[in-house]
Amino acid sequence: MVSQQQIEAIGGVLNNKERPLKERFRALFTLKNIGGGAAIEAISKAFDDDSALLKHELAYCLGQMQDAQALDILTKVLKDTTQEPMVRHEAAEAMGAIGHPDVLPILEEYKQDPVVEVAETCAIALDRVRWLQSGQKVDDSNPYASVDPSPPTAGDKSVTELKAIYLDAQQSLFDRYRAMFSLRNLRTEESVLAIAEGLKDSSALFRHEVAFVLGQLQEPCSIPFLQENLEDRLENEMVRHECAEALGAIATEDCIQILNRYAEDDKRVVKESCVIALDMCEYENSPEFQYADGLAKLDATK
Amino acid sequence: MAELDDQFETTDSGASTTYPMQCSALRKNGFVMLKSRPCKIVEMSTSKTGKHGHAKVHMVGIDIFSNKKYEDICPSTHNMDVPNVKREDLQLIAISDDSFLTLMTESGDLREDLKVPEGELGEQLRLDFDSGKDLLCTVLKACGEECVIAIKTNTALDK
Numbered sequence: 001m002v003s004q005q006q007i008e009a010i011g012g013v014l015n016n017k018e019r020p021l022k023e024r025f026r027a028l029f030t031l032k033n034i035g036g037g038a039a040i041e042a043i044s045k046a047f048d049d050d051s052a053l054l055k056h057e058l059a060y061c062l063g064q065m066q067d068a069q070a071l072d073i074l075t076k077v078l079k080d081t082t083q084e085p086m087v088r089h090e091a092a093e094a095m096g097a098i099g100h101p102d103v104l105p106i107l108e109e110y111k112q113d114p115v116v117e118v119a120e121t122c123a124i125a126l127d128r129v130r131w132l133q134s135g136q137k138v139d140d141s142n143p144y145a146s147v148d149p150s151p152p153t154a155g156d157k158s159v160t161e162l163k164a165i166y167l168d169a170q171q172s173l174f175d176r177y178r179a180m181f182s183l184r185n186l187r188t189e190e191s192v193l194a195i196a197e198g199l200k201d202s203s204a205l206f207r208h209e210v211a212f213v214l215g216q217l218q219e220p221c222s223i224p225f226l227q228e229n230l231e232d233r234l235e236n237e238m239v240r241h242e243c244a245e246a247l248g249a250i251a252t253e254d255c256i257q258i259l260n261r262y263a264e265d266d267k268r269v270v271k272e273s274c275v276i277a278l279d280m281c282e283y284e285n286s287p288e289f290q291y292a293d294g295l296a297k298l299d300a301t302k
Numbered sequence: 303m304a305e306l307d308d309q310f311e312t313t314d315s316g317a318s319t320t321y322p323m324q325c326s327a328l329r330k331n332g333f334v335m336l337k338s339r340p341c342k343i344v345e346m347s348t349s350k351t352g353k354h355g356h357a358k359v360h361m362v363g364i365d366i367f368s369n370k371k372y373e374d375i376c377p378s379t380h381n382m383d384v385p386n387v388k389r390e391d392l393q394l395i396a397i398s399d400d401s402f403l404t405l406m407t408e409s410g411d412l413r414e415d416l417k418v419p420e421g422e423l424g425e426q427l428r429l430d431f432d433s434g435k436d437l438l439c440t441v442l443k444a445c446g447e448e449c450v451i452a453i454k455t456n457t458a459l460d461k
Contacts, residue, residue, distance in 0.1 A: 033350040057353070143326070143379050144355030187379075216354045218379075249354045280352065287375050289360055291352040 002034050002295065010034075010294040011042025017049070021272055022279035024054060030294025032061035037069055044073040052084040053241065053272040059087060063094025064147050071098060075106055078118075086238045086269070089117045089205070096125025097147045099132045117238065120173055120205045124149050127174035141185045144216050149209070150177040152185055159183065163194040173206060184213050192217055196225040199243075204236035211239060215246030223250060227258050230270075240265075241273040248277025251284035319445045322381035325359045333387050333444075336363045336372035340385035340444040348378060367447055385444040393456060394437040397428065403450070405439060416441065419450045427453050 013019055013027035028046075031039040043058050059077060062070040077083055077091040092110060095103045104126065111122040128150055138151045153162060153175075165171055166179035180198065183191040195217070198210035207229065214222045229235050230243040244262060247255040256278065263274040283291045290296060320335055328334055330346050341363025349358045357378040364371055366387065376382055392405035392413075401418045416439075418424045427450070430437055436456040441448060 029350070029352050060353070143324070145351040145357060146355035212354070216356070218354075218356070218377075245353065249356065283352075284356075284377075289358055289375060290349050292350045 004038055006295065006298055007031065007034060007036075007038045007042060009298055011039075011045065013294065013297075014042060015046050015049075021051065021054065022276055025057065025276055025279070026292055026297075027294045028054075028057060028061055029292035032065055033292050034295075035065050035067065037067075040065065040067060040070050040073075044070075047073070047077060047083075047087075051268075051272060052087055053269050053276070055083065055087045056090040059090035059094045063090070063097035066098050066147060068098055068100050068102075071095065071100060071103060074098075075103070078106065078110055085115045085117050086241070088113075088115065089121045089238070092118060092121040092125050093149055096121075096128045096149060099129055101129060101133055104129060117205045120203065123172070124174050124177060127172065131174075140181075142181070143185070143187070146216065148177075148181050150174050150181060152182040153178040157182065159186065159188070159190050159194055162191075163197075166194065167197060167201070169202065173203065176206065177209065180210065180213060184217060187217065189219070189221055192219045192222055196222045199225050199229050199239075204239055207236070207239045208242040211242035211246045215242070215249040218250045220250060220252055220254075223247065223252070223254055223258075226250075230258065230262060237267045237269050240267065240270045244270060244273040244277045245280070248274075248280035249284065251281040256281050318386070320383040320385050323384045324378075325376045325380050325382050326357075326378040328359070328361070328382060328384070333366070333385050334361065334363055335383040335385055335445075336361065336374045339363075339365045339370070339372055340367070340387065340447075341365055341372055366442055366444060366451065367449055388443040390441050390443075391438045391454075392441055394427075394431060394439050394453075397431060403439065405441070416448065416450060423450070423453065430455070 010027050010030050014024050014031065028043065031043055040062065043062060046058050047055055049055055059074060062074055074091045074094050078088050092107065095107060107122045107126045111119055111126060113119045131151065138154045140152055142148060162179045162183050166176050166183060180195060183195050195210060195213060199207050201207050211226060214226060226243040226246050230240050244259060247259055259274045259277050262270055263278065265271040265274065328343060330343050332343050334341055334343055343361055343363050345362035347360050351357050358375050359378050360375050362371065362373045392407055394403060395406050396404040397418060402414050403416050403418060404412060404414050405416065406412055418427060430453065438454050438456045439450045440452040442451045
């Protein structure tokens with residue numbers, strides 16, 4: 001059992017602006033894994049930080065925890081137009097991940113938001129909550145510990161069939177996400193390369209989710225595609241950030257070299273993502289057991 | 303019949319001695335290759351996850367032949383090699399002067415290519431055999447290696 005005192009101490013690391021960002025991220029994921037009201041409170045405190053990357057990750061973690069206690073803070077963040085678009089987007093996505101029907105009216109309202117990433121996220125989150133409400137069931141062979149913004153597509157479809165839905169801009173983003181998660185769950189080179197094609201889509205939100213999924217898959221064949229979007233300085237920074245973190249998860253020597261080149265990017269969120277990604281490379285390539293090592297670090301300082 | 307024939311192969315026929323399995327699908331008491339050795343898993347734990355939902359699995363295994371302890375950490379979605387392990391109980395008929403066992407299979411065929419195992423187990427085997435016990439030898443075969451890993455008194459025979 002983790003004590004209140006330990007949670008506060010780890011929250012102290014997360015909220016300490018003097019600590020290196022990578023350490024604060026590891027503290028955040030430790031709190032996410034601990035869960036419960038005290039962890040949510042410690043995470044919520046950091047929304048006044050000046051790092052958009054950190055704040056968006058707070059919202060992501062609150063969604064992954066799937067605890068309705070986080071809905072108040074997430075709603076507040078979504079409504080707060082002084083928060084960066086990627087932070088508000090992540091808050092909306094997190095509300096969808098929690099999946100509680102109470103969020104339907106607010107998501108409906110912000111589906112009309114002038115910020116397109118926020119509006120699109122609300123539409124997908126609405127579809128997810130309504131899908132859950134409909135009581136439909138689908139076989140989800142998600143091999144990763146993630147709550148996805150949509151279920152996979154129902155039934156057994158071929159890569160060709162899934163890819164046709166996935167790349168069809170006439171379909172809803174929710175249905176295209178569903179096809180993407182089915183392609184992800186297949187985990188073949190063919191399905192990974194089909195997913196990589198989505199990095200050329202016209203929706204920045206879609207491209208960023210593609211990059212996230214390629215990070216989950218950790219297939220070196222996707223490196224050149226992720227590299228291209230990261231290196232494109234005209235690309236949306238939310239997409240560039242997600243490409244950097246995906247390269248961090250793949251963690252080959254090539255990835256490390258690319259990330260080192262952008263660790264001083266003039267876009268702060270890209271730069272910080274590269275720093276976090278390089279820390280992830282270190283973890284992936286080491287015998288280190290826990291990435292979210294906040295508890296072990298506390299023990300070590302005793 | 304194919305399976306029976308396999309048991310009489312004395313060399314590797316090129317048939318795969320291991321097969322891949324996703325790390326997260328491995329279970330305690332199952333088999334896995336650790337540091338290129340066929341092991342039985344005695345301990346397994348999974349790490350918590352970071353952003354992409356990846357976990358690492360820590361495994362401790364005991365070499366099924368040497369009883370040496372090995373450990374490894376592997377991403378949960380990676381494949382590990384699992385050895386094809388064959389286990390057979392053979393009846394002990396005789397022990398030769400140069401320490402080879404004469405063993406009889408269930409179908410009555412004899413084989414004389416396995417030695418008395420090293421260490422305590424071997425001593426116990428000789429002791430029990432010399433005192434007239436009917437012994438069954440448990441033979442494990444994996445990765446081209448084969449040896450007696452346990453003995454038990456044959457209770458199936460009428461005394």
